[in-house]
Amino acid sequence: MKVLVTGGSGRLGSELLPLLGSTTDVHAPGRASLDVTHRASFVTAAVDAAADVILHAAAYTDVAGAERDRDACWLVNVVGTRNAAAAAEACGAKLVHVSTDYVFWGDRGGYAEGDTPGPVRNYYALTKLVAEEAARRTARHLIVRTSFRPRQWPYPRAFTDLYTSQDYVDVIAPDIAAVAANALAIEDEVLHVATERKSVYELARRRAPDVQPASKAEAPVALPDDVSLDVGRWRALRAQLMTPGGRA
Numbered sequence: 001m002k003v004l005v006t007g008g009s010g011r012l013g014s015e016l017l018p019l020l021g022s023t024t025d026v027h028a029p030g031r032a033s034l035d036v037t038h039r040a041s042f043v044t045a046a047v048d049a050a051a052d053v054i055l056h057a058a059a060y061t062d063v064a065g066a067e068r069d070r071d072a073c074w075l076v077n078v079v080g081t082r083n084a085a086a087a088a089e090a091c092g093a094k095l096v097h098v099s100t101d102y103v104f105w106g107d108r109g110g111y112a113e114g115d116t117p118g119p120v121r122n123y124y125a126l127t128k129l130v131a132e133e134a135a136r137r138t139a140r141h142l143i144v145r146t147s148f149r150p151r152q153w154p155y156p157r158a159f160t161d162l163y164t165s166q167d168y169v170d171v172i173a174p175d176i177a178a179v180a181a182n183a184l185a186i187e188d189e190v191l192h193v194a195t196e197r198k199s200v201y202e203l204a205r206r207r208a209p210d211v212q213p214a215s216k217a218e219a220p221v222a223l224p225d226d227v228s229l230d231v232g233r234w235r236a237l238r239a240q241l242m243t244p245g246g247r248a
């Protein structure tokens with residue numbers, strides 16, 4: 001199976017490439033040869049690669065920067081995903097689009113795939129939600145909502161009152177690689193790929209035992225209470241894929 005990956009130099013993409021390379025034929029052109037905002041070069045790359053799957057992980061991810069430069073964020077996240085959809089249509093590929101838990105408001109947590117998203121808390125989240133709708137325009141698509149942190153906890157403190165199902169990128173990436181490798185056989189249109197609900201402090205302590213507890217009330221921006229995703233559907237699917245005769 002041939003997989004065209006965008007965003008291969010990013011935090012998630014750089015974890016995904018070696019994982020995907022062991023089971024699929026991966027093409028991961030960098031931005032210099034495949035700028036996702038240029039439709040023609042995206043379509044050409046997909047057709048030349050004869051892609052069966054386009055794993056679209058490229059995005060404008062600077063949440064604070066997006067408030068200052070909305071045009072740049074919209075161009076990469078919305079126009080770039082429209083172009084990914086056009087590229088998938090052009091070569092008959094399935095589009096696996098990487099999205100975020102930020103499409104939910106984050107007041108109650110436990111969000112399932114079918115729950116109504118929004119309202120959103122920032123411009124980045126708005127573009128990611130609109131991008132999901134762009135991805136849905138493709139005949140065959142799979143929207144993967146996820147959330148992850150770098151391999152090492154980067155701060156001295158972590159919030160005890162903010163709940164999430166995110167995990168470290170090296171924990172999440174193998175699951176997303178498995179989704180991509182099995183994408184043609186997955187019937188769902190949306191999948192939540194994350195781990196169990198926990199506080200951000202609890203997550204931080206796993207890799208930074210000395211991290212200090214803090215409250216999100218101290219943060220300079222308003223933060224949600226609970227953005228955790230219901231990952232039951234992915235857990236069931238993963239168990240099925242891992243069974244003898246399964247596909248993963």
Ligand SMILES: NC(=O)c1ccc[n+]([C@@H]2O[C@H](COP(=O)([O-])OP(=O)(O)OC[C@H]3O[C@@H](n4cnc5c(N)ncnc54)[C@H](OP(=O)(O)O)[C@@H]3O)[C@@H](O)[C@H]2O)c1
Pocket residue numbers: 006007008009010011012013030031034035036037056057058059060061062076080098099100101128146147148149
């Ligand atoms: N980080 C998180 O916590 C988080 C949470 C939920 C969902 N996500 C989603 O997960 C995906 C990957 O995020 P990440 O954290 O790995 O992102 P990242 O580290 O910021 O990397 C972004 C990637 O997109 C590429 N890119 C940006 N603009 C491009 C353009 N015009 N043309 C081609 N490539 C372009 C970058 O290439 P360059 O190296 O050339 O800049 C880089 O490879 C994104 O869809 C993001 O929205 C992230």
